[in-house]
Amino acid sequence: MTFYLISFPSGEMQLDEGGLEQASIDSHQVIRDAKAAGVYVFGGGINEGVPPVRVAADGTVEEGTYAQTARLEGGYTILNLPDRAAAEEWAAKIAKACRCRQELREFWFDEES
Template sequence: MNVPAEEMAAVGEAAREVIREAKAAGVYVFGGGINADVAPVMVAGDGSCTTATYRQTRELDGGFCVLELPSRAVAVQWAARIAAACRCAQELREFGYDPES
């Protein structure tokens, strides 16, 4: 995301508008941003913690949004709307269904 500081408020409002539309459409599940002020920790099975993160996520920035959609094609459409609002590409992932959840 490479947006001038003076345009960030407009980007935030555009992104929130897409989320409002997803809520109105009944597809929004939840979402949020990554708190950059809190360092990540790795927690082992024994409960010990180290200040670290997975190598591939060292530069993770931003947040995420979970939508429940009928198809991957529809998911791509929503991701494109979010990408346009945020002015940057969005990574699209699919959750695996857990019948115990």
């Protein structure tokens, strides 16, 4: 089994009038299905109302982000799946529910973590 990150930036959802409510219903159903299938690990969205900070090894806290992650936002789901084909199937289900394409990334396995 491998952990996969399925995600999308918040601005990518293509919703018409009233579409947010239905997308919420549909996406929650996909998550319930993933839980029932025993593949769900974690899901949620970045709280864009809380500014990010960077924390150094000495505990110093600094406002802001790395340049590469300055626009980190949107929705994220982590699933534990047998292979990439299964991950692509789940990503398609999430894409349909959220009305936007999903990025699919595989976590590198480290037995120490």
